[in-house]
Amino acid sequence: MVYTRHVKAQRSNSRNEALLEAAAHRFAVQGFRATSMRDIARAVGMLPGSIYYHFPSKDDLLLAIYQAGVEQITAEFEAAVEPLDDPWDQLEAGMAALVLAVTEESAYTRVIFKVMPDEVPKHRKKLVAFRDLFEANIRDLVERLPLQPWVDKHLLRLMILGAGNHAQLWFSAEGDYSADEIGRAFSRYLKDSVSK
Amino acid sequence: MVYTRHVKAQRSNSRNEALLEAAAHRFAVQGFRATSMRDIARAVGMLPGSIYYHFPSKDDLLLAIYQAGVEQITAEFEAAVEPLDDPWDQLEAGMAALVLAVTEESAYTRVIFKVMPDEVPKHRKKLVAFRDLFEANIRDLVERLPLQPWVDKHLLRLMILGAGNHAQLWFSAEGDYSADEIGRAFSRYLKDSVSK
């Protein structure tokens, strides 16, 4: 599936995906600034200058990746959450989807959690908007939970987000737990404390 | 208080601290790579080359900041936790200290959570060692908690760390909650679920 339908910058479609995939991978692993256009070009077997036929700038590459990432994560989130009825089941599934997103092989989603909008002043606002789009998924999730009156939904959402994002730093495919298990464990560590 | 006593690279003490402070501030705000030696020099009223009288390289500057940060955060942690007897009180105080550390004005501690060891290959191992030193504080905290048998202490520690670190991204001094309140809220969101 291609998640780049609305990116205006690109011109063709054949190599774009490979380019995005490669760039996303490097950005997710090395970070945005530490990745050079040369790195990306080498990864797809092009020369650096050739990238500019497909994307007008490095910043725009990132923007396209962000967009693709948000579309993907939202789709995954909905697929995991919507079939369920119980809000706590939804939380469990949602956190599992979140941990999966920050750790999964496909790099689009990981970039969103690795590269901060401040690193790309030119697109800062748009990147923040994309992040908000994604975070709305979690906001909705928390909104539906029946919580103790002393629980601040805003803080709870940020705690969930933080715990999930952080997994990108320590998750290992060979570790004791799968991304799914980690997400579900996290939700269980919260549930009884905050549920009404 | 000066937290740089053991850094070998520095030679004197007068401008070193100003240099560390300025560098830490830029690193915490902009990130390591996005901060140039010129930025740091300007912040302390020096020329770029003059920095090298005090620190042999940009990488070593970061190392000194990391060290100072770990010393500071450990001191703060101990000051907050040790006076208390009840493990759950300790958790509450510890999480408050953590959130304080990632958000406080002094930038030494924030740098530890903002700049990842991978960004500085030359010192990666040492930086990781410093981080481990700090994380041991939280490990000890969790170790002392009387937990339900189904709770994995390893995962719980990582959840706490993630939730706390993340605050650096959204905390605002003018927000509804103080760092202290945020840390205590987070600990309450966990306590009843996982305690025996």
Next chain:
Amino acid sequence: MVYTRHVKAQRSNSRNEALLEAAAHRFAVQGFRATSMRDIARAVGMLPGSIYYHFPSKDDLLLAIYQAGVEQITAEFEAAVEPLDDPWDQLEAGMAALVLAVTEESAYTRVIFKVMPDEVPKHRKKLVAFRDLFEANIRDLVERLPLQPWVDKHLLRLMILGAGNHAQLWFSAEGDYSADEIGRAFSRYLKDSVSK
């Protein structure tokens, strides 16, 4: 003739040769350290940064020049020596070729005698290997001479090499003698003393 066929660093061929030629000239005249990339760039009408498209570093530029120089000098040596049968005629021709090499217009060979391997730690071993390759030419020459038993071939070779190399320091195109004459004179100053 191009003497750079096997240098991996270079990518194309059009400006590379001009670059090598210019760099070799400066290195031969000013020495390696005293020659800046800016000097070289100016000599070929580029900006300093542009050189790095063709060669990854100043050290690698020198390496390529060394290689070209050794290939050239070996070719010249063989062309001068091989047609001859008598070992003493070969010595005469060889010494002439040596003096020519250290004084000739083309700078590739002069660089080998001007820039010592120690000046470029990164490539020291390779540079020494190239020098050895060249010196083998003279070793072979001496090996074939019928010498008095009290003559040490090793010392004789070093004496020849030293006398020849040194010409780079004082040779003048407008002087009384051509490079060829100098080489032949030197061989004559030795012959009767050491020949059997």
Next chain:
Amino acid sequence: MVYTRHVKAQRSNSRNEALLEAAAHRFAVQGFRATSMRDIARAVGMLPGSIYYHFPSKDDLLLAIYQAGVEQITAEFEAAVEPLDDPWDQLEAGMAALVLAVTEESAYTRVIFKVMPDEVPKHRKKLVAFRDLFEANIRDLVERLPLQPWVDKHLLRLMILGAGNHAQLWFSAEGDYSADEIGRAFSRYLKDSVSK
């Protein structure tokens, strides 16, 4: 023995010698440009700025070393040559002294053969003059030799000089021959060919 009597630049005498000795050693080993004032300062246990109390510049340091070197080598030359009557014995002793000078522990003399006047434009003329002073020793030596009419004394002197200087590049204290033996061998390799 101090060989710096006439250097005007210096102000005192106590640390000057240590400074010259250290600088000469680094210059002889690493070359002039590759040796930093910091290197020299470290070698004598000073800070870089302190050197300027004793010598007004790096260039002047070299000048003083050159002068000391020429005085020393001339003294050694005379001590070796003057007692002898036969010109060929003198040549043998002179070449031995030359090889000794370019290889001996004391670095003053080695610097003269390692650092070329062109490397220090500010003092080029003076450095050349010092070299000439030294080379006059060899000129005199050759002048007294009874030579075949076809031998060019100028060329012969340059050949001797080249063969001798070159030893600095390959001489090893643990090698098969002493400096003395090398010099004498070289003179023997020439004598019978050129003597009348």
Next chain:
DNA sequence: AATGAATGAGATTTCATTCAT
């Protein structure tokens, strides 16, 4: 659609030198 070549701005770093103390 891509390449080869270059640009130009800026990065980190080095280093001879200065100067108040």
Next chain:
DNA sequence: TATGAATGAAATCTCATTCAT
């Protein structure tokens, strides 16, 4: 005599980007 601190110029190198082909 020497130091601590800094300067300022220049060095090597990186890199996003451009552009003719």
